[in-house]
Amino acid sequence: MGLTSNATLVLAIALAVLLFVGTVWLWPRLARGSWRAVGGRVGLLLATQLTLFVSVGLAANQAFGFYASWADLLGRENDQGVVVNHTALGGSGGPLQVVDTVRVQGAAGARPRTGGQIQKVDIVGRRTHIATPAYVYLPPEYFQPQYRTRTFPAAVVLTGYPGTAEALFSKLHYPSTALALAKNGRMQPMILVMLRPTVAPPRDTECVDIPGGPQTETFFAEDLPDAVLAHYRVGRRPGSWGVIGDSTGGYCALKLAMHHPRVYAAGAGLSPYYRAPIDPTTGDLFHGRKELRGRADLWWCLKHLPPPDTSLLVTSSRVGESNYKDTLKFIERVQATRLTRISSIILESGGHNFNTWRREIPGTLQWISGRLSDR
Template identity: 45%
Template sequence: MELTSSGLVYALAAAAVLALLATLWLWPRLARQRPLPVLGRVALLAAVQLSVLAVCGLTVNDTYGFYSSWHDLVHPGGSQLALGPTGSGSGTRGGPPQSDALVQPTTEGGLSTITDLPQGKPEEVGRVDSIRVVGKQSGLSDQMFIYLPPEYFNPKYSRERFPVLLTLAGYPGPALHLLSELHTPTTVWDLQRTGKMAPTIVVMARPTVAAPRDTECLDVPGGPQTETWFAKDVPAALRSAYRVSRSAESWGVLGYSTGGSCALRLALRDPAAYTTAAALHADYQVVSQPWESGDLFSGNPGLAQQYDLAWRLQNLPVPKASLLIVSTRTEDNFPATQQFLNATAPVTAAHPDLKIDSLFLPDGGHSFDTWRREFPAALEWLSDHLAPAPDREPRG
């Protein structure tokens, strides 16, 4: 049974009720002050408390997504893996899964709980898979989902490579929120079949690779190398397993909340990996929260400044990138968004290779209700700015 399944919560809730009833029934029979009755009362109290705590813990985890699978719970902080050479025939290309493959099929993540996926044959509506991606440089691994468009399965496009869009959830949400709350596969399929979005491979992931720590998608000194994971490991793994473009101009990243902040940082700090980003309700600086992220910069203010996006664009070489800032005029950080746009306006005027667009709704908060309204427009914008894959699969 999946860690995030509602069935597990109901089963433990039933166990808690049974433990309580057993306590009420057996307590009078264990009233004597002898060792065995005392141990019996202690055992009953422990069973009730542990089952109630388990239900509370699972409910909180389902809501906030600290751990998306039993693998996360047993191996907190991401898997540190020693890898051998990676073969080119991973299971995603049709061959048998390889233990050393960088992309491996998995049942993690809760894909079976999603009921509104595009229905039909893969060559008609595409396909959503749950995969585990392994990083060689960062030593991290994580579960994510991938949507392959119907053209991917069409023999007519058998030598074509496809653009890639990495979508990122917020903190501490799981990648599953991109399916259950934003309905990413269905939205992408609707846009693609109506001609509003080009055939694109969409990867759904979370920024919380080192769960439950919020690393803000950066390389923590002496800690998780999350920026390396997203900028180097994820593209390398996907290129080893799928027909995806090898050009950064065909790779984009979109996220909401913390995922949106990560999207902007990746496009501005790692343009060799992603040149296009759309951010829904993002932040433009990294502020360490001791209870969530710990010290991300080892007390180095100069390193923290490197992640101030406005400062970076004003003081460091300006990359070639296209950014979309999406928010609402009632969002708490709307003044910070205006400040960022005002500060970077002279930079974009002087550097035509950097383009920053913005889209603001008149109202809405930091919630899925608002992000669902903004999501289709952001996807269309990204598709307009992602370059078609310039390369093809070799014959043979």
Template identity: 45%
Template sequence: MGLTSRTTVYAMVALAALSVALLVWLWPRLAKPGLWQVLGRLCAIGVTQVTIVAAFACGVNSSYQFFGSWGELFGDVDTAPVGVTQAADQNGDGSVNGISSVHGSLVQPAGNEQLSRVSGLPKGPAAAVGRVESVKIIGKRTGVVDPAFVYLPPQYFQKAYHRMRFPVIVALSGYPGSIFNLAQHLRVSQTAGELQGKGQMQPTIMVMIRPTIAPPRDTECVDVPGGPQTETFLAKDLPEAVRSVYRAGHDASAWGVMGYSSGASCALQLTMRDPHAYTTAAALSPDYKVKDDPTTGNLFGSGPGRQARVDGHDLMWRLAHLPAPQVSVLVANSKHGEKGYAQTQAFIRAVKAPMRVASILPENGSHNFPTWVREMPAALKWMNAQLTFPQDVVPRHHPRRTTEADGRPGPGHSPLRAEGTPSRPAATTRR
């Protein structure tokens, strides 16, 4: 029985009910005085409580997919094959579930068990409604294998756009979180599809992934000394893998990252620490400093370099002591109902040029999915205004228009538009 299956949930509920029934039946026999009777009562109460809590935990996990398997729950995670270096397609024209994957590809097809439970996904021809693929991202540097959902917009499959590279938004879950939460409860792909269908967002690839690469440990998007290299995986391995298979933008200006809760903190960390990976971040209810706690363990190691690593992951410290990166970030926090509002205000005040900051500051809201779902459309439209538009892929029969020696469009260059398509959708107001 799988950890997230309904069979497991029903079995745990039945076991909890049986434990309660046995407790009621045995209690008169255990009510007599004596040491063994006292120990029996304690054991009966303990077993009953454990089974009830286990049944409740299985039900919650089945709904929110915090852990996808028994292996993940106990820390037994998949690892990448040794020596994976080959990309699936040199020009990034692949579609993982539509074309047989190449051996050694950094993106491999994955099972659709979680994806099949997500409601509201596009149904119909991919060229009309887009498609969501269930894949595994393989980190060439880190050896990490992480599940992901990839939303490809309808234009990705249309002939008019067949030479276009699309902007990418990476959506990160909180901890322990899962890609199921991003698709089902945050409605990442559904919201993006609706906005793109209304012309309020340019065609964009959405990559839904969890930053918890070594479950059950929370690594907080940190390269742990001697441990999981989460930052390297998300900042280097993930973009490289996606570009190797999909027609995704080459330049960091086409890449943004967003998240909720600890995933929001991660989005800010990735963008401010490495603007060559992501130039735009949207953070829904973030923290601004990474700290050790019982779920993280020691994230920064020991010795003389520890304090430097701690400071490097304190965003307020970075704003006060380091040059501001040339990035754009959006932060969201509710004035009433969330504890991070004062920190968010302090962060906004601390930002200085060339870094830019925008905010979503509703009067009321809680640290939960209903609040983040309300903020999602505004966050995605804001990110749409920051990311570069589809970039021309190297044509086969026509010379490529460039202004830089490396063969990429230079600053201010307008990418070649698909015939009969606008150069950009209707502008949205920056919040």
């Protein structure tokens, strides 16, 4: 059974309940002072607490999408990475292949022209040779005859690290939120390209072009838009693309918009940080190259690079988020550039979690919709 399956969670809860009942039932028999009785009491208590801990951990993982599989949890995920898929690169199918479809949660009907559709896709970068799965949300208008010649704006939506792409629609509800907002006239119909920033798992590349390693920034700045443009009716002119992310994905979104303003006209970071960390999950990202380290530091970029002609959105909360003071400072620094536009969502309280981001996503989608064109 999978780490995120309901069957695994139900089994863990059932074991916890059975052990609790068994402990209450057997406790009088184990009340003696013998070593066997003491060992039985200790064993029952430890087993009950262990199953309770596992149940809470599984429930938290389902709610927040920390790990996608047992291999991911144990640090053994190695079935994907930087690969060269010659069939996908040279075949007639192109760099993007649709492998499955998913219904949009809360949609009024199952037909795509009324409820939209989520397509699971495999993408292979022509330049970077990075291969990664993703999910593409297509709004109902994409399938309606009167819009058959229309192009749509697109937003890349990124998880945190390690994150799961599925959580973007099953937990954070990006497609269903976009569907409801467009239906109410609060945003324009948009295509959402949802995936992890971790395109070379298990390594956290922080959307950096690593010397001798995965060229992650190039993948997101060039390969991903090209693959989507080759398969879907997306606007081709500057101003048609935006990028959104939370946590690590939020840092990536801001960096991509700042480094590539002609690709991403807007970038929204939900609970972002502002420089790439170096830790055991990232490894050596820069190989001693100071210019690469500087480009990965948004503070350095604001000070040393020309201000980008793009729009940025940052979010935080006064209580519960560790980035609050840095976010206020970042807003001030961006305002001083006089060219880059900056907006913010500041909550009174909210932690670094899905519940906080769900509160920020409707406003974020409306904000980015208002800054993208469909041509």
